[in-house]
Amino acid sequence: MKSESCSSSLMANEVEVVLYKDPNQPVEARVRDLLSRMTLAEKAGQMAQIERSVASPAALTGRFIGSVLNACGSAPRERASAEEWAEMVDEMQRWALASRLGIPIIYGTDAVHGNNNLYGATIFPHNVGLGATRDGDLARRIGEATALEVRASGIHWTFAPCVAVCRDPRWGRCYESYSEDTEVVRTMASIVAGFQGSPLEGHHAGYPFLAGSKNVIACAKHFVGDGGTHEGRNEGNTICTFEDLEKIHVRPYLDCLAQGVCTIMASYSCWNGKLLHSNRFLITELLKDKLGFKGLVVSDWEGIDMLSKDYRYCISASINAGIDMIMVPHRYEMFLEDLTFLVESGEIPISRIDDAVERILRVKFVSGLFERPFSERSLLDVVGCKEHRLLAHEAVRKSLVLLKNGKDPKIPFLPLNRGAKRILVAGTHADDIGYQCGGWTIRRYGGSGRTTIGTTILEAIKEAVGKETEVVHEERPSESTFKNKEFSFAVVVVGKAAYAECLGDRTELEIPFSGAETISFVANKVPTLVIVVSGRPLVFEPSLLEKVDALVAAWLPGTEGGGIADVLFGDHQFEGVLPVTWFKSVDHLPINAGHQNYDPLFPLGFGLKTSINNESYP
Template sequence: MSRVGDHASCIYRNPNEPVEARVSDLLSRMTMKEKLAQMAQIDKSVATPTVLKTLSIGSVVSGGGSAPMGRASAADWAHMIDFFQHYALQSRLGIPIIYGTDAVHGHNNVYGATIFPHNVGLGATRDVDLVQRIGAATALEVRATGVHYTFAPCVAVCRDPRWGRCYESYSEDPETVRKMTSIVSGLQGSPPAGHPEGYPYLAGRNNVIACAKHFVGDGGTKRGINEGNTISSFDDLEKIHLVPYLDCISQGVCTIMPSYSSWNGSKMHSDKFLLTNILKDKLGFKGFVISDWEGIDRLSHPHGSDYRYCIHASITAGVDMVMVPFRYEHFLEDLMSLVESGEIPMARIDDAVSRILRVKFVAGLFEHPMTDRSLLDVLGCKMHRELAREAVRKSLVLLKNGKDPNKPFLPLDRNAGAILVSGGHANDIGLQCGGWTIAWHGDSGRITIGTSILDAIKETAGEQTEVIYERHPSPSTLARKDISFAIVVVGEPPYAESLGDNAELKIPFNGTELICYVADRLPTLVILISGRPLVLEPQLLEKVDAVVAAWLPGTEGKGITDALFGDYDFKGVLPVTWFRNVDQLPMCVGDQCYDPLFPVGFGLKFNMDSQPQ
């Protein structure tokens, strides 16, 4: 049983009292141990009833790929999270937990959820309203499972496609990223006129707590190395990487996550100037700062490894909640010691806990801590899949359409005699979804419910048209006279974070060779499935008839055929520079020596006209 009734007369229990009054009242009732426990976010695997009930832990997390069981349903998730919440509410003061997960392109840890295109594809749409609607749909699917909090959006400005998180960035252009922050209002709801600047906001139970990340400069590291060093003046950091956070803060974003990376050698998780002086004081951010997964562990003492130092450096810099998935006991012991010794002032602890409680009150967790089971059926519903399909077709960028300017190759004839489809990415839901899908790094195969590109082609082609699929077509197939054209679908394997760092950016799995092999024999359309631009050799571009950048489209493959067969025209434009060769990198729009293969804003329509932005 919850102990809510034990505190019914308390100010913090009264939803009619101002949030700040509720925060002050609850804070005044908390012991030191309870305050410090609110600053910890622990993994679900160690969130036992005893821990939740006796420590009053602040938050529980499912990391990438962490689910209640194999193909867990929305109800399975809701049951698990309500189980945790039941014991959290039995703590002395009955403070609910926040349950968090990485729902970064839909509720991507959950089997059967709608998987939207990754951010780089959404950046290609330039569609602010679409992105906001995707945020709202994602929020509904997240709340359907009982989750309160998503570590999204990533508002990094990717300045080098060699970075393994390039697909998590909407664009290399800060202004495009700023526009795409409309997803915050989709996730959390739009704050009303007059809402205090910087104050966290959540519209209601159909919305989720959002997290702008990774503060700040994560997309600007040298050579695109993940968790690397961004070398720049503060003016450039502010002009390029900081500006999207202003838009997130103005929309009432509840939380912000520091980056693993550094700025001029200073680790973000311990940079007081950026986390406190700039983010909290200058920009007026009133939500809480949460570390990345074991983010404080990446800090290093000048004289060697020292976890106590890591805690001291991050908390005094301005981190309020620490994602400390497994070693929470060690964390709480050392944090208590630092407070008792005066090395971390009590005022810093009270500030951190006040920020966490403020978000919990704003989110309505005290009034509605348990899952709203009426939402269970929205997970992967038809309306959301249609929205994802719309996002896919609007994200596609047509790079080439015909060898002769007067004879466009697209749209395709759905009543062709036969169509050859080849390439491993044509018939693989996992590959078209990419990283952060079911598993942290993603996976290949039918990892969730969706429509593959091959399935979409078969559904769209005419009844009399034969669709032939061979991953690597045989000479006899290529020699068939009844094949009108080939569609070759190639691209990257799934990856996330550092394992995605790539200094060569060639089309994997001998993709270039496969394309040329087919294009030497048949008219050929190439569909690239990737989280970033890849090397397009001159001979490849000469041989093929059309090229479409489809990014990482997610589960709704019919969004691709919507455009290929002419039901909709292409709308997408490049959110990042398509380089000629990797020796040019880093190269971004606005550089003095800007000589791309295709510039930012490039994208063809069926009539061959470019549509620069």
């Protein structure tokens, strides 16, 4: 009888062991089963996200780390291929699966406008440009394409979309926002369904969803109010009532929750003086309890470190506020030791730990990581493929906003004559892929020059006009440029250097690199089109605006400069409208549609369109 009892007990244990590994079991049953088997050390490990440079068997197998990410610019090697990325992630996955319970890692990256860490990937326009299209279906299709290029590199999770509502263009992350208008941001939040797939009928809002191995886990960010900080300061303070916070900044998250967004990232910023990383009211009471979010809340990079010089307090305050996974990202051993101490001492209830780990496991089960932990090598050929570049082409041309077309409204300057004898292309941004792409491209702050594979505006113009037209390119034209030469017209492309986050905060928003002087000089010599490549509006003095014949806002278009030439030469019509107010002077900021005494240079939603007979109309 004793032997029979032992045998029965063993059989029962075998059934229990299989439960969380059985894909036919309900997700919640698998979560509960796995959680019941975990030690505190294993739970703590799941709550840590570490940078790829410190990932090792000791961390993933020995310390049960639950997630790995790469900083923008951190790669297996310079210009690493998608296959090399996939091999790296797969190796880390093997380390994780060798742990006692075999819980797979979830690997995350900042793929915010395409898989922008991967050399040769398709780089789409930044969000401000997509907001100019007002095209939610386009956003969804870009999400689908990005998901494929991310999964091709073995990565499961993108820290996108940013659904901030930018209320002040001085903010260094203005280009990461679709618009100053909440409703536009809500429309563009459809990119979540592109990343993750469209939820099935009967899906409950707030419950995480992922369609399959060709989709990628999305992350709505940065919760909440990051686009409304005082004077547009990055990581600053959003000062408003709760009613305004809900009306302006929270509403896009409702659209993300309805689409089953799996993860949400906390903001570095404050709301009325309280840092979001320790704001229990907003993270737990509002997001989780009231709005019903069942996925995981992740901190931003070293986001909890901002709370105090006392690291244990940082851990306690953030986790008790409701953050489930901490983007550590380097000193994970200290984090695990301090977290364990805080739980054992009672400062963090074990119930809070269990809630956090349940949410992490839920996302991992929903995303199919237990069944498909390794990369899908059949996707390698989609990276930078023709279909995706054509989609980016479409996004670029739809994002262009025509602000002026001719000195005489009855005589439009655009489209340009592709049969012109000689044209001048000038300006710092005419032949620079790095500037076209902006920040969060290959490196965190972006760069200049041939940073990745793509077509510059100059190259696109040359291709559009063919060999019959002489294209003279001079970044900074001088008197000698015009000596004994006649130009039919000039295209001057100006803008800012690439930047990201705090480095992009500005109190002055003039055109840099002596851009205004270049425009003025050229416009005094020859009819001139100006293209502004920028993540936000820049100061354009009325006297300068009068000099130019046409003005186009191209935002940060990414790798496919051909989309610009398509519209300039009339193959497609202008469609974009301003996603943000184009101010007259920084002294007027902040200025948003609906404000009293609203008097911009160009209002929110402005954009000229060209009809079949080339007449312009708003």
